[in-house]
Amino acid sequence: MEEFVVRPIGVVRSELKDPADAPKQGALTGQEAEIVVDPAYLAAMDGLERRIATAETAGCGDEGNRKSGKIIVLCWMHGADRDRLKVHPRGREDRPERGVFSTRSPHRPNPISLHTVTLLSILGNVLRVRGMDAIDGTPVVDIKSHSPELDG
């Protein structure tokens, strides 16, 4: 089959520097981070300001599409092993191996990770988000609006 080329549109800036520090499914830990978007894509960010969480939505996010305060970030897990088809879920070796397509492991044929994060603020080309478990330097390949109706 045909192959496709992914070109990063930004990068994660985070206090998480080492894969060993990154929490499994760290969306649940509330880790804050920045998404620094390549200024060439600034126009593509227009409208994201509507998604910024308010005091009312920051804690919950189910008050409707526009004001959920959540966005979706896709990253490229550049440290992943693309040849691994089975993993121990959440890295726990006491649990039997499962196919990567039934997990959220970074190891998968196309190591694209999916992060549903809370958008806290935007300053120029920098998004501040909460619930991002990707480590510092992780390439960002896409940003999308989140919809509780479509994605929940």
Next chain:
Amino acid sequence: MEEFVVRPIGVVRSELKDPADAPKQGALTGQEAEIVVDPAYLAAMDGLERRIATAETAGCGDEGNRKSGKIIVLCWMHGADRDRLKVHPRGREDRPERGVFSTRSPHRPNPISLHTVTLLSILGNVLRVRGMDAIDGTPVVDIKSHSPELDG
């Protein structure tokens, strides 16, 4: 920045043959389709059978992680315009243009689409799903478990 190569792991088989037929945000229409996984990745599918929707979960999907009956499918929208940074939301020209990162438009720098679908059945390397709006022949690049807690 470094570029990365995406290799499709499967393909969508659907009655939707033409982009013009594809409903906008068609997850809401209940469109059924098949995901035909390249047999080389059969081992990566192990465990997906646990995600198959039951009569109880098919209509709702919020009874917890394992039994939600939902999975996430990432596709490559190969007909997309990667140079477009702004679009009319949902293709409606009466609505002002917005940056693609604040929409779910297929047109975006890396045209990776995200589909949260209900897994109806698995037969060999073929997944039958509901809520898939990608057209017939769309390359599939990843499959992930869905978690209401992480993704909702």
